[in-house]
Amino acid sequence: xxxxxxxxxxxxxxxxxxxxxxxxxxxxxxxxxxxxxxxxxxxxxxxxxxxxxxxxxxxxxxxxxxxxxxxxxxxxxxxxxxxxxxxxxxxxxxxxxxxxxxxxxxxxxxxxxxxxxxxxxxxxxxxxxxxxxxxxxxxxxxxxxxxxxxxxxxxxxxxxxxxxxxxxxxxxxxxxxxxxxxxxxxxxxxxxxxxxxxxxxxxxxxxxxxxxxxxxxxxxxxxxxxxxxxxxxxxxxxxxxxxxxxx
Numbered sequence: 001x002x003x004x005x006x007x008x009x010x011x012x013x014x015x016x017x018x019x020x021x022x023x024x025x026x027x028x029x030x031x032x033x034x035x036x037x038x039x040x041x042x043x044x045x046x047x048x049x050x051x052x053x054x055x056x057x058x059x060x061x062x063x064x065x066x067x068x069x070x071x072x073x074x075x076x077x078x079x080x081x082x083x084x085x086x087x088x089x090x091x092x093x094x095x096x097x098x099x100x101x102x103x104x105x106x107x108x109x110x111x112x113x114x115x116x117x118x119x120x121x122x123x124x125x126x127x128x129x130x131x132x133x134x135x136x137x138x139x140x141x142x143x144x145x146x147x148x149x150x151x152x153x154x155x156x157x158x159x160x161x162x163x164x165x166x167x168x169x170x171x172x173x174x175x176x177x178x179x180x181x182x183x184x185x186x187x188x189x190x191x192x193x194x195x196x197x198x199x200x201x202x203x204x205x206x207x208x209x210x211x212x213x214x215x216x217x218x219x220x221x222x223x224x225x226x227x228x229x230x231x232x233x234x235x236x237x238x239x240x241x242x243x244x245x246x247x
Contacts, residue, residue, distance in 0.1 A: 011189035012050075018181040019051040020058040026164045026245070028176040029135065031061050035176075036133040037092065038124055039067040041083055043191040045139035048179055050194060052137065053090035066093045068127055070120050072101040086196070099123050128173050141179040141187055142229055147214045149236065149243070155210070161236055163246040180233070180244070183226050 023029050037049050049067055056062065067087050069080060080096060087094035101119045102111055109115075128136050140162055149161035166175040179187065191197045222228040236243040 011186065011193040014186055015047060015179075015182060015190040016051050016054055016058065018186070019048075019178045020055050022164065022178050022181045023055065023059050026176075026180070028165055028178055029059065029061055029063050031063070033061070033063040033135050034133045035063055035065050035135040035137050036124070036128045036131070037065060037067040037137045038120070038139065039069045039083065039087070039094070040139065041069060041080065042139070043197060044141060044179065044184075044187055046083065046086065046196050047187050047190050047194070048137060048139040049087060049092055050090060050190075050196065052178065053092055065091075066095070066131075066133070068124065069094070069096045070123055071096055071098045072116070073098075073103055095127075097123060097127060125168075125171060125173055129171060134173060136173060136175050138175060138177050139179055140177045141182045141184055142226075142233060143184045143215065143218075145177070145180060145236075145244070146218055146229060146232055147211055150214050150218065151210060154214075159241075159243065161243045164244045166246045181230065183229065186226075 029035065035052065037045065037052065039045050039049060049065075052065055069083065071080070084094045084096075099119055101116050104119060105111065105115065124136055128134075145162045145164075149159075152158045152160045162177065163175070164177050164180045168174065188197075218229075222232070233244070237245070
């Protein structure tokens with residue numbers, strides 16, 4: 001049995017174990033929480049939904065799950081029917097909300113990832129508060145967090161990262177990132193093992209060039225070692241200010 005096959009054969013177990021570890025260590029989910037999964041239709045959020053649906057025995061908490069997919073006026077690639085069927089299979093109620101992301105642009109402005117993210121986040125918060133959810137689960141993983149940290153440091157001169165938990169002061173909702181301990185390649189293996197890739201789509205805008213450059217630099221710097229990346233993640237929360245938690 002090849003090493004690659006062996007890793008993939010265990011992919012689902014690895015994802016659920018590291019997801020449970022993040023949930024328990026960072027106290028992301030508590031008894032009675034109502035968690036809304038931001039189901040983009042991509043592999044990350046779909047694997048997140050699959051993992052959270054099976055974590056209850058591991059974390060010994062009773063919590064409610066639901067998923068919200070935000071459709072837009074620029075992306076029609078998402079296989080929503082398949083996505084909805086998967087969520088139903090995992091016992092997760094699924095809803096779809098249309099948001100005219102491009103339609104909200106002011107005259108002369110161009111579509112970009114930041115604008116799209118802001119519009120989607122606003123609608124997620126509004127929907128969560130209207131429906132009584134107190135947590136929103138996002139599908140960002142370890143590589144996303146490290147890339148964002150280095151982009152902020154080199155591009156903005158700021159020491160900041162995607163927080164694993166973000167507690168809003170103005171809203172009764174927190175953002176959580178249960179995949180924070182997982183590398184993207186581990187999520188890809190799990191998606192392949194669980195046949196999730198067939199239900200996933202890719203944003204037509206893809207990764208921006210700056211993020212691609214940072215990703216390559218991190219891979220070169222770490223030798224693409226998961227252990228090194230996790231030590232870097234640990235360093236982000238071991239200083240005077242925890243960069244992985246915001247209140």
